[in-house]
Amino acid sequence: MRHLQFSLIQIRLSRFTLWHTEVDEWEIAPRFSDLLANTGVQFLKDRVKVLQPSDHLGVNGSNASTHGGTVHLESGLHIEYDWLVLALGAEAKLDVVPGATEFAIPFSTLEDARKVNNRLTILERKTFGKDYQISVAIVGCGYSGVELAATVAERLQNRGIVRAINVDTMICPTAPPGNREAALKVLSSRKVELLLGYFVNCIRKASESESSNTPKGLDFEKYILELQPAERGMQSKIIEADLVLWTVGSKPPLPHLEYSDVPFVIPLNARGQAETDETLRVKGHPRIFSLGDSSALRDSNGRILPATAQVAFQQADFTGWNLWAAINGRPLLPFRFQNLGEMMTLGRNDAAISPSFVDGLTLEGPVGHAARKIAYLMRLPTDEHRLKVGISWFTKSAIDSVSLLQSTLSKVLSGSTSRSD
Ligand SMILES: Cc1cc2nc3c(=O)[nH]c(=O)nc-3n(C[C@H](O)[C@H](O)[C@H](O)COP(=O)(O)OP(=O)(O)OC[C@H]3O[C@@H](n4cnc5c(N)ncnc54)[C@H](O)[C@@H]3O)c2cc1C
Numbered sequence: 001m002r003h004l005q006f007s008l009i010q011i012r013l014s015r016f017t018l019w020h021t022e023v024d025e026w027e028i029a030p031r032f033s034d035l036l037a038n039t040g041v042q043f044l045k046d047r048v049k050v051l052q053p054s055d056h057l058g059v060n061g062s063n064a065s066t067h068g069g070t071v072h073l074e075s076g077l078h079i080e081y082d083w084l085v086l087a088l089g090a091e092a093k094l095d096v097v098p099g100a101t102e103f104a105i106p107f108s109t110l111e112d113a114r115k116v117n118n119r120l121t122i123l124e125r126k127t128f129g130k131d132y133q134i135s136v137a138i139v140g141c142g143y144s145g146v147e148l149a150a151t152v153a154e155r156l157q158n159r160g161i162v163r164a165i166n167v168d169t170m171i172c173p174t175a176p177p178g179n180r181e182a183a184l185k186v187l188s189s190r191k192v193e194l195l196l197g198y199f200v201n202c203i204r205k206a207s208e209s210e211s212s213n214t215p216k217g218l219d220f221e222k223y224i225l226e227l228q229p230a231e232r233g234m235q236s237k238i239i240e241a242d243l244v245l246w247t248v249g250s251k252p253p254l255p256h257l258e259y260s261d262v263p264f265v266i267p268l269n270a271r272g273q274a275e276t277d278e279t280l281r282v283k284g285h286p287r288i289f290s291l292g293d294s295s296a297l298r299d300s301n302g303r304i305l306p307a308t309a310q311v312a313f314q315q316a317d318f319t320g321w322n323l324w325a326a327i328n329g330r331p332l333l334p335f336r337f338q339n340l341g342e343m344m345t346l347g348r349n350d351a352a353i354s355p356s357f358v359d360g361l362t363l364e365g366p367v368g369h370a371a372r373k374i375a376y377l378m379r380l381p382t383d384e385h386r387l388k389v390g391i392s393w394f395t396k397s398a399i400d401s402v403s404l405l406q407s408t409l410s411k412v413l414s415g416s417t418s419r420s421d
Contacts, residue, residue: 025110027388027389027392032045035382035385044077046075046077047073048073048074049073050257051071051084051086052069053068053265053287054067054069055069055285055288056285068080068081068082069081069287069288081287083287083288083326083327084288085289085291086254086294087290087312088254088293089253089294090250090294091108091251091252092107092250093250094246096248097200097201098202098203099204100139100203100244102203104203104245105119105244105246106245106247107148107245119243120136120156120243126219127159130215130217130218133158133159135243136152136160137165137243138162138163138165138245139200139244139247140164140247140248141194142166142172142174143342144247145248146172147344148247149164150183150186150345150346151346151347153190153191153192154348161193162193164187165198165200166194167197167198168197168230169196169230169231171187171194172344176341176354176362178361178362178364179342182346182368183346185364190347197229197231198234200226201226201227201228204224205222205224206222206223220242222242223240223244224238224239225244227239251271254273265284265285267283271296273294274290275297276290276296278297279322279334280295281326289323291315292315292316295315299337309379310340311337313379314335314337318335340355340357341353341356343375345372349365350369351368351369351372352364353372353375
């Protein structure tokens, strides 16, 4: 008998606070090799190129199927498995608008966050001391777009202008009203310009004549976004930007995992997500479980569960249990999503949290920020990592508090000295 094998496909860790200077990279994006160091899990840093399941060839896809399948990796390695868990997430989808792939930066992975940070740093350096406002356009006002707009505006302050564009006429249409209002307050206090009810038609490089108002010596590229109104009665618009950030749409990488000559056997919905039954097993594949953004499951009202970390986390617990149950011939549990509420990061010391268990409550500002950090800390993987990050955050906030106290004291003292002068 073959060794019982699971193929664990890398699960991306939380991407929430990617490039805030308040957190270090190791805190929010620890390495799998570190996290799994003291476990029996063998981690392979590789890319799955092809999935070749064979459990659907078993006895009508029943539990008794003894066929697993094979995963083909980019490195050339083939891994035979008995059970497979798919947690491939979703990638940014830019190819919906001409020019987006070439000129916009998506905001989805740690690599994207680094790219955005680098571009902003370059723009800040080049315009330092010059009478020039860096212009940033953010496409999409869902959670990611709004969080990004608030954070970029906080960073640039009066050195830049942030414009956020959304086809819907409101920001975060699915968010609890308290979170939306808290976000609107923060965006307005940071002078973020909201262009709501507009669809980005195309993005292109600005010609020399179009960027003629740029002062001499500023040799970076500028982009033009053509905006089309989503509703009648509004005028189309053209805006210029030094940096275009894209937060709209995503696509799971599943449909690409096939041989060109073999038909893909995983059932996918129109968005390219694997369809699962309630126990999170892929339909027709008793030996494959799928969870997170790359899978599709409907709630009791028939709505597809949202692509959020909250859903992915809860599904991970069920998948672990159901995998054990399937191996041991026990009954599998149906997944039920418990909505715990929603959180939003709005800068270094701002956040909004609407817990689902207290109707109408929204924690915002520094209180929301502290509650959000505690919630993130609790969801970090492994006790060891949680402890390290907890100590690091505690130390940083202690240092921040001491320096705040020092600057307040020195202000008070200098005030009293100048009064006594
Ligand atoms: C900017 C941003 C902010 C967000 N904020 C929130 C938030 O505040 N709250 C919330 O609940 N959700 C948030 N989300 C959504 C949340 O990040 C996702 O729902 C969650 O990460 C999904 O988990 P997952 O395991 O399905 O996929 P992922 O976390 O995307 O992990 C998938 C992993 O699979 C790897 N992978 C992909 N293809 C292959 C392959 N072929 N071979 C090997 N490995 C592969 C990827 O590299 C990745 O590491 C946010 C998303 C973004 C982009």
